[in-house]
Every structure is written in C-alpha cells, then in structure tokens.
Amino acid sequence: MKTPHLNDEQFSAYLIDPAEDEAVSEHIAACPVCREELDQFRLSVSAFHEETLAWSSARAGNAAPIETMKHKRWTPGLGWALAACALVAIFLSSTLRDHMERAHIHSSIATATNSQENSAEQIAQDNRMLAEVYEQINQPVSVPVAEYGLASGHASPSHSRAAARID
Amino acid sequence: MQNVMDASMIPLTGSGQAVSELDDIHSLAQRYRPKLMRYVAFSIGDADLAESIAQDCLLKAYNGRESFRGECSVSTWIFSIANNLIRDHTRNKKFQFWRKAQTRMIDISEIASVSPSLERSPETQLLMRERAAQVHQALESLSPNQRRVFALRFLEEMDVSEIATVTGMPLNTVKTHLYRAITSVRAQLGGKR
Numbered sequence: 001m002k003t004p005h006l007n008d009e010q011f012s013a014y015l016i017d018p019a020e021d022e023a024v025s026e027h028i029a030a031c032p033v034c035r036e037e038l039d040q041f042r043l044s045v046s047a048f049h050e051e052t053l054a055w056s057s058a059r060a061g062n063a064a065p066i067e068t069m070k071h072k073r074w075t076p077g078l079g080w081a082l083a084a085c086a087l088v089a090i091f092l093s094s095t096l097r098d099h100m101e102r103a104h105i106h107s108s109i110a111t112a113t114n115s116q117e118n119s120a121e122q123i124a125q126d127n128r129m130l131a132e133v134y135e136q137i138n139q140p141v142s143v144p145v146a147e148y149g150l151a152s153g154h155a156s157p158s159h160s161r162a163a164a165r166i167d
Numbered sequence: 168m169q170n171v172m173d174a175s176m177i178p179l180t181g182s183g184q185a186v187s188e189l190d191d192i193h194s195l196a197q198r199y200r201p202k203l204m205r206y207v208a209f210s211i212g213d214a215d216l217a218e219s220i221a222q223d224c225l226l227k228a229y230n231g232r233e234s235f236r237g238e239c240s241v242s243t244w245i246f247s248i249a250n251n252l253i254r255d256h257t258r259n260k261k262f263q264f265w266r267k268a269q270t271r272m273i274d275i276s277e278i279a280s281v282s283p284s285l286e287r288s289p290e291t292q293l294l295m296r297e298r299a300a301q302v303h304q305a306l307e308s309l310s311p312n313q314r315r316v317f318a319l320r321f322l323e324e325m326d327v328s329e330i331a332t333v334t335g336m337p338l339n340t341v342k343t344h345l346y347r348a349i350t351s352v353r354a355q356l357g358g359k360r
Contacts, residue, residue, distance in 0.1 A: 011353070013346075045322075053201060055205070
C-alpha cells in the first residue's frame with residue numbers, strides 16, 4: 001500500500017545520505033509531517049550528542065595527562081664518555097682481580113703451615129692414645145672358666161684379650 | 168597488538184596542516200579525547216577501559232604521525248586506530264569474560280549527571296534529557312556494530328565511506344547496519360509509521 005509519506009527505508013536512506021535520492025529530498029521539502037518527524041529525530045540525536053559529549057568531556061578533563069616517551073638523540077660526546085667509563089671499569093676489575101689472587105695465595109700458604117703443625121701434633125696425640133689402648137689391652141684378664149679349672153688346656157688366666165684374639 | 172592499524176596502513180597525501188595538528192599531543196588530546204572516549208565507551212560499555220583505550224589511541228596517533236600523509240582526515244585516521252584497539256580488546260578473553268558480568272552500555276544516570284554547558288530553560292533541559300535518554304535506550308537494543316556505525320554517523324558526523332574506512336566494513340554492510348540502527352531508534356522515539 002502506497003503511503004503519501006516516506007517509508008522507513010526512504011527515511012533511513014535520507015538520514016544516511018541526504019543527497020542520494022532527489023525525490024526524497026523534494027518530498028521532505030514539501031511535506032511538513034515528514035519534515036517534522038525528521039526534525040524530531042535530529043533533535044533527539046542532537047540532545048544525545050550534547051549529553052554524551054558533556055559526559056565524556058568531564059571524564060577526559062579528570063583523566064591523567066598524556067605523557068609521551070621522549071627519546072634522547074645519540075650524541076658522539078655521550079659515546080666517548082661511555083667508552084671511557086667502560087675502559088676504566090675493565091682496568092679496575094683486572095687490577096682488583098690480581099690483588100685478590102695475591103691475597104688468596106698468601107692466605108693459602110699460611111693455612112697450609114698451620115695445618116701441617118696441627119697434623120704433627122695430632123699424630124703425636126694419636127700415638128699416645130694408641131699406646132694407652134695397647135697397654136690396657138695387654139693387661140691380664142681373669143677368665144671365669146679358668147677359675148673352675150675347666151679349661152686348663154684352652155686358656156690361661158695370663159692370656160691377654162689381645163692374645164686370645166690372635167689365637 | 169597485531170590488529171592495530173598502523174599509521175602507514177592508511178594511504179595518505181601531503182597535508183601539512185594535518186601533520187602539524189598531530190604534532191601537538193596536548194591539542195590533539197584536547198580535541199579528540201572526549202570524542203574518542205565516548206565512541207569507545209559506547210562501543211564496549213566500559214568507561215574506564217574507554218579512557219585507557221583513548222589514551223593509547225592518542226599516543227599511537229602521535230607516535231605514528233610521521234607516516235600520516237593525509238588521504239583521509241585526521242579524525243578518520245584516529246578513529247580507525249581506536250576501532251582497531253577496540254577490536255583487540257574485545258578479542259581478549261579476559262574482556263569477554265568481564266563483559267558478560269557487566270552492563271553493555273554506559274549508565275544513563277551517570278551521563279545525565281553532567282549537563283551540557285548551554286544556557287537553556289529548565290524545561291528545555293528536561294526535554295533534551297528525556298530525548299537523550301530515549302536515544303540511549305534505543306541504542307541499548309542495538310548490536311555493537313550497529314551502535315558503532317550509528318555513533319560514527321550521528322555523533323561524529325562521518326559519511327558512509329568514512330565509516331567504512333574507520334570500521335573496515337564494506338560500504339553496503341555499513342549501510343545495512345545504519346538502516347537497522349535508524350529504524351530501531353525511530354521506533355523507540357515513536358516515529359515509526
């Protein structure tokens with residue numbers, strides 16, 4: 001059914017591109033009803049545009065300022081300064097390393113001497129302790145079996161623990 | 168950010184004015200930040216994320232300004248960058264998760280709390296606020312793509328070819344989305360016959 005006014009498609013087409021269809025433009029110019037509807041639509045969209053822009057502007061106003069990264073340009077002077085620093089660092093590290101190596105050698109010699117002394121003393125102490133142990137072992141031990149005269153041929157009371165163990 | 172449109176991806180012609188506009192980050196931010204924030208906020212429904220994306224967008228535009236040669240307007244170029252940033256964020260799985268948990272449009276009461284600084288009678292202000300709320304309500308029922316093209320057409324006043332450049336959609340797709348968006352908004356406003 002043909003209507004005297006613009007249909008949805010014509011109305012939308014006009015809002016998308018007013019210059020697309022001359023007939024539609026002429027109709028709007030001549031028809032107050034369609035023109036009124038068009039104005040109402042535009043007014044509503046315009047109100048929405050203003051409200052939302054005011055809102056986003058307020059938010060943008062409170063937002064943090066944008067900071068851009070500022071890249072410094074490479075300069076030859078800076079390069080030479082960095083190279084000099086690198087050389088000084090290499091020199092200092094090699095000097096320090098030598099110094100530390102020498103100190104380490106001295107410390108090793110002193111430690112070795114001490115350990116040698118300790119070792120000789122330790123050996124003497126060990127020998128004394130072994131002699132005491134040997135003396136204890138060689139002392140005669142009374143054997144209960146010998147007291148009853150049951151093992152005259154097997155063991156004598158004079159047998160030491162060490163001798164018994166050797167037998 | 169693989170999908171973000173690089174400055175060199177848009178063919179450009181010489182335009183000293185555009186380059187000088189891009190040279191000053193502060194005036195660039197002053198001019199485009201509110202518009203970008205609004206566009207992104209209505210595209211993704213998250214005002215805080217919109218603020219962050221708008222900032223990223225301006226930095227990208229500023230850092231890539233030397234490759235801008237002016238075959239499209241600065242506005243179209245900047246909105247293209249914003250659109251690609253939106254696409255990157257919406258593809259992000261975390262975003263998809265949180266999107267389900269929150270509203271998809273900016274709260275109308277938050278928008279209404281900030282009145283435009285125009286001298287109008289209280290009655291007119293109330294009427295305008297009601298109209299804005301109706302449009303807002305209508306936009307809630309639209310798909311993200313329909314909402315995006317509607318915002319570019321009627322808030323940023325871009326033509327169909329500029330919208331196609333910004334969104335990367337074919338012209339006919341842009342028109343189809345616009346038809347549906349207009350029809351829906353008109354229905355909400357009570358204008359559909």
